[in-house]
Amino acid sequence: MKSFDYVRPATVAEAVAAAAQPGAVYLAAGTNLLDLMKGGVSRPDRLVDVTHLDGLDAIETLADGSLRIGALVSNADLAHDANFAKSYPAVAEALLSGASAQLRNAATVGGNLLQRTRCAYFYDTASRCNKREAGTGCDARDGENRSHAVLGWSENCIATHPSDFCVPLVALDAVVEIEGRSGRREIALDELHRLPGNTPERDSALDPGDLIVAVRLPPAARVFSTHARYLKVRERTSYAFAVVSAAAALRIENGKVAEARVALGGVAAKPWRARPAEDVLRGVAPTADAFQEAAWRALADAKPSGDNAFKIELARRIVVRALLLAAAGTPARLPALPASPFASTSGAIHA
Amino acid sequence: MPELNLTSAPAHLRHGSNIGQPLTRRDGVLKVKGQATYAADNHPPGMLFAVMAVSSISRGRVASLDVAAAKRHPGVVDVMTSSHKPPLAIDPEIKTNPFVFRMEVLQSDEVRYAGQPIAVVIAETLESATEGALLLAPRYETLPALVGLDAGESFVPPVVGVGNPSEVHRGDVEAGLASAEKQIDATYETPPQYHNAMEPHAIVASWDGDRLQIDMPTQGLMLSLARIAELFGIAHDKIHIRSPFLGGGFGSKGLMSGPPTLGIMAAKLVGRPVKLVLRREQMYGPVGHRAPTRQRLRIGADGEGRLTALDHHARTVSSTFDDFYEPAADASHTLYAAPAIRTSHDAVRVNTGTPLFMRAPGEATGSIALESAIDEIAWACGMDPLAFRLKNYAEVEPISGKPFSSKALRACYEQGAARFGWAKRSLRPRQMRDDAGLLVGWGTGTATFPALMFQAQARAAIRRDGSGVMEIGAHDMGQGAWTALAQIAADAVGLDIDRVEFKAGTSDLPDAGIAGGSAHTATAGAAIHSAGAAVIAKLADLATNDERSPLFGAGNAGVIARDGRLVRRDDESRSESYAEILARAGLAEVEASGTGAPNPAAMEEYAMHAHGAVFAEVKVDPELGQVRVTRMVGAFAAGRIVNPHLVKSQLFGGMIWGMSFALHEEAITDRRSGRIMNANLGEYHIPVNADVPPLDVITVEEHDPHVNALGIKGVGEIGITGSAGAIANAVWHATGVRVRRFPIRIEDLLTQS
Numbered sequence A: 001m002k003s004f005d006y007v008r009p010a011t012v013a014e015a016v017a018a019a020a021q022p023g024a025v026y027l028a029a030g031t032n033l034l035d036l037m038k039g040g041v042s043r044p045d046r047l048v049d050v051t052h053l054d055g056l057d058a059i060e061t062l063a064d065g066s067l068r069i070g071a072l073v074s075n076a077d078l079a080h081d082a083n084f085a086k087s088y089p090a091v092a093e094a095l096l097s098g099a100s101a102q103l104r105n106a107a108t109v110g111g112n113l114l115q116r117t118r119c120a121y122f123y124d125t126a127s128r129c130n131k132r133e134a135g136t137g138c139d140a141r142d143g144e145n146r147s148h149a150v151l152g153w154s155e156n157c158i159a160t161h162p163s164d165f166c167v168p169l170v171a172l173d174a175v176v177e178i179e180g181r182s183g184r185r186e187i188a189l190d191e192l193h194r195l196p197g198n199t200p201e202r203d204s205a206l207d208p209g210d211l212i213v214a215v216r217l218p219p220a221a222r223v224f225s226t227h228a229r230y231l232k233v234r235e236r237t238s239y240a241f242a243v244v245s246a247a248a249a250l251r252i253e254n255g256k257v258a259e260a261r262v263a264l265g266g267v268a269a270k271p272w273r274a275r276p277a278e279d280v281l282r283g284v285a286p287t288a289d290a291f292q293e294a295a296w297r298a299l300a301d302a303k304p305s306g307d308n309a310f311k312i313e314l315a316r317r318i319v320v321r322a323l324l325l326a327a328a329g330t331p332a333r334l335p336a337l338p339a340s341p342f343a344s345t346s347g348a349i350h351a
Numbered sequence B: 001m002p003e004l005n006l007t008s009a010p011a012h013l014r015h016g017s018n019i020g021q022p023l024t025r026r027d028g029v030l031k032v033k034g035q036a037t038y039a040a041d042n043h044p045p046g047m048l049f050a051v052m053a054v055s056s057i058s059r060g061r062v063a064s065l066d067v068a069a070a071k072r073h074p075g076v077v078d079v080m081t082s083s084h085k086p087p088l089a090i091d092p093e094i095k096t097n098p099f100v101f102r103m104e105v106l107q108s109d110e111v112r113y114a115g116q117p118i119a120v121v122i123a124e125t126l127e128s129a130t131e132g133a134l135l136l137a138p139r140y141e142t143l144p145a146l147v148g149l150d151a152g153e154s155f156v157p158p159v160v161g162v163g164n165p166s167e168v169h170r171g172d173v174e175a176g177l178a179s180a181e182k183q184i185d186a187t188y189e190t191p192p193q194y195h196n197a198m199e200p201h202a203i204v205a206s207w208d209g210d211r212l213q214i215d216m217p218t219q220g221l222m223l224s225l226a227r228i229a230e231l232f233g234i235a236h237d238k239i240h241i242r243s244p245f246l247g248g249g250f251g252s253k254g255l256m257s258g259p260p261t262l263g264i265m266a267a268k269l270v271g272r273p274v275k276l277v278l279r280r281e282q283m284y285g286p287v288g289h290r291a292p293t294r295q296r297l298r299i300g301a302d303g304e305g306r307l308t309a310l311d312h313h314a315r316t317v318s319s320t321f322d323d324f325y326e327p328a329a330d331a332s333h334t335l336y337a338a339p340a341i342r343t344s345h346d347a348v349r350v351n352t353g354t355p356l357f358m359r360a361p362g363e364a365t366g367s368i369a370l371e372s373a374i375d376e377i378a379w380a381c382g383m384d385p386l387a388f389r390l391k392n393y394a395e396v397e398p399i400s401g402k403p404f405s406s407k408a409l410r411a412c413y414e415q416g417a418a419r420f421g422w423a424k425r426s427l428r429p430r431q432m433r434d435d436a437g438l439l440v441g442w443g444t445g446t447a448t449f450p451a452l453m454f455q456a457q458a459r460a461a462i463r464r465d466g467s468g469v470m471e472i473g474a475h476d477m478g479q480g481a482w483t484a485l486a487q488i489a490a491d492a493v494g495l496d497i498d499r500v501e502f503k504a505g506t507s508d509l510p511d512a513g514i515a516g517g518s519a520h521t522a523t524a525g526a527a528i529h530s531a532g533a534a535v536i537a538k539l540a541d542l543a544t545n546d547e548r549s550p551l552f553g554a555g556n557a558g559v560i561a562r563d564g565r566l567v568r569r570d571d572e573s574r575s576e577s578y579a580e581i582l583a584r585a586g587l588a589e590v591e592a593s594g595t596g597a598p599n600p601a602a603m604e605e606y607a608m609h610a611h612g613a614v615f616a617e618v619k620v621d622p623e624l625g626q627v628r629v630t631r632m633v634g635a636f637a638a639g640r641i642v643n644p645h646l647v648k649s650q651l652f653g654g655m656i657w658g659m660s661f662a663l664h665e666e667a668i669t670d671r672r673s674g675r676i677m678n679a680n681l682g683e684y685h686i687p688v689n690a691d692v693p694p695l696d697v698i699t700v701e702e703h704d705p706h707v708n709a710l711g712i713k714g715v716g717e718i719g720i721t722g723s724a725g726a727i728a729n730a731v732w733h734a735t736g737v738r739v740r741r742f743p744i745r746i747e748d749l750l751t752q753s
């Protein structure tokens, strides 16, 4: 392995200063970063270990009713926090459908947001990849691209963002709190991940040294708790990234959809908020027909980037199903197979 | 290797007989406590770490390596390349016998597949060696890669598998097809698959002059030893290999391959012990895999659903430099009673590491195609798939015409179907749903695997204290040889299992043959059985010829060995303990050897196979296409069951593998570069616990007097066969969609809703 400096700052300010230098990256649990380093995909000169920073591992309800999740809270702790799971069931379900129990125990909230794409050509250093090395080309474009993007891609990059967690978060208008060289700022999660355009090497809106300190869910995110689901189609029941996933959340009043939230995962370089689908649902009855219409709108701009046309049709069907599940109501307990189409199948005993 | 503290037999076991008892594995506690020493756990003093640099191109040559940069890296001791390496005694391209495969040990700068070793960096730490390997930054002269089943001109290989003819026929297939009332003509594809044993290939090698000490997982201690001896030009008795435990092998650790050979060369080059362990992604190249296949089946049946002809053709690939051909079509030799059968193969050469045996080589790939096709013709005939299989039940082996040494397949069908509840199946597809609205499908597949025997020796001794010793260089790959073979050994010398010191897993012990072909228990067991009988015979000679023994003169009547005593067969009141016999004779021990080998006369007369019937239930989401296996029942007849517990585990493992084959497993090859794009356990999907439904295994009683003295058939591989097809057929039954390219993917099932 390439030699690198390892620093363990005592404060956030020290961390930001240490990470602002070229070649420095933050290390959280390392479940993504260390794999990338072992494969020679990421070759940092300096690791700034943030796992010992104080005060970043709390889940707190703020005075205005927002929920603030520290960047170092583990994926497992968050999903298993009873209050959290009750208030934001789709987020808990998404978390539990990701990776494996061992990985979730380690992985942090901040790391999950900023995990890199799983594009195989990004991982394969012998391949050309604009994201890994700007301007070299994209070997996925004419390669094995069955799992690549159908929305928001460009000729320069057709990769997807793989996070499950981010999908319901973006649907719920989550906000990311950032500590940077010029102090604290916050941006909508929807603004955090970038579409590739001509600069796929830039995954996110973060500048060098920017540290995610927390993710915040606004007070309004709670109103969906009784009608919120996450659905993830994958190639095995657990321990697989989404082929396509969707989060759906509804506020139903007097038999009509007062407000809808829909987002898709596995389809684009960012968690894909489907606002046209939400708009068409406002004020209508939560019927299968309405959900079909919403699904068409959600995927109206989709186009295959390779051998993946099926993902468009699959995404439509997933949106419909997720909305139907949300309309049926959040189950009293998280299903044994979270986010699985088989969540309700009897006899399932594993997460 | 420290002494192995194998767990004692639990006290509740039936006394007197060891074979047939459900002992838990005796190495289990060691493994749970992390005390079982695997090859890579050995760290002799002064040991260095070796890391392979592998090719990223599939075809061409290495034009340059930045050896200087690697050597400058702190901790790097040396870099072994094609121009800087110890000499070998024999060209690794020479095939000295059919079990020798060509390997890449830096003999030239030619690249023949992606992942081929092109240099080895040796350093004080693993990290230094790893970075050194990266710093080599190879430059290549690249030629277009040959990739896929249509990469080039096809040819008919002279043999497939291990020496099987590539074409076999009986009867007139074309006439049979022409006369058929119903016909199917279907083409199935199976992907390349990699063994992916949990334990990566590893070696720790130390030279002391011309003596060589090796820790290395191997399924074939003696084959490896012979190959090492010939490559390095040293005598067999200068080499000692320890392989007490393997973390799985599945065929990929059967024969000596390039990487461990490089480890031995590296140790020689630097004059210090060297450890070389493959990274997971490096297991997708130089250590074998299951080749992809494209199989065309043409089947005809008459008006009553009786087969008239079965034509099974398989296209596969081999490497550009060696020959191994997945014998997929041979699966059609044994199962169904068609009057005309033809099996044939052709192949193309691609830029890949040479394919190799992978758990049920040929049987697994062939079975999923054959069982799917049988379902298709049954449906064409409007028949229940089980009824169709029974109608075409082979009373003699169809292709050879030989009777079976034993075949309890009918009982497997009956017991499996009853346990599963098959009778309630709808004939037509897409008829069954569960409460949640999921499509439900039931499918079946027939399992079969040949009952093979190789050659083995064992040495047995009875000691002065009345205890026994059994020595055999057998291999525990995780399947439970430490337990099952010790059970056979205990019975063979008439002692409790705890009174027999069972030694295995090192190359200084008698040759146990290869642990492959589902034949290890049968082969090593036969040798143990015969060594035990021989040592007991010697003991009996001592007693029955000694007038001071209560057994004097029992020579003709004979004695039996039981609980550490010899007992006169016709008068059980007369007996004497082993210890008494040896004490009187003034001997420290008696010792004898035995062999296990196939019986050519029996093989001439009989077809020998294990059989089974697998029933699977799947649920399919009608809109989203995701499949879940919800139930499986497998009924298997495999001769004598030495340890029901271990046998069930093997069959469970096989059934899960079958599920993997049908629904998950696939190496994704970049069509341009020939590189495997999912060479990791995150993305090379095999089932996880959450995918595996309750599995139900029935072992059907079967007595086989012909296969070997103990009546054992193997169980290591058969579980895959039948299972994969049963699941594919269940998916069809659930959805009405016949998927012929495996694994079955979500998009294959999105066609309807």
Ligand SMILES: Cc1cc2nc3c(=O)[nH]c(=O)nc-3n(C[C@H](O)[C@H](O)[C@H](O)COP(=O)(O)OP(=O)(O)OC[C@H]3O[C@@H](n4cnc5c(N)ncnc54)[C@H](O)[C@@H]3O)c2cc1C
Binding pocket: A025, A026, A027, A028, A029, A030, A031, A032, A033, A034, A035, A050, A071, A075, A097, A098, A099, A100, A103, A106, A107, A108, A109, A110, A111, A112, A113, A114, A115, A116, A162, A163, A164, A165, A210, A211, A212, A213, A239, A240, A241, A242, B682
């Ligand atoms: C085999 C496997 C399967 C997986 N399956 C899934 C899945 O199904 N669904 C899913 O959603 N995920 C999956 N994951 C990904 C997993 O969720 C991520 O690896 C994990 O969330 C990353 O968190 P971490 O703390 O380990 O981050 P790290 O690996 O430490 O960091 C990841 C990145 O984030 C940066 N970073 C970390 N924290 C901060 C911060 N506070 N501020 C700024 N930058 C930061 C790091 O610099 C790095 O670039 C899988 C991972 C593996 C290895």
Ligand code: SF4
Binding pocket: A117, A119, A120, A121, A122, A128, A129, A130, A131, A132, A137, A138, A139, A140, A141, A156, A157, A158, A159, A200
């Ligand atoms: S899709 Fe993006 S990440 Fe993948 S190879 Fe192309 S540029 Fe790289």
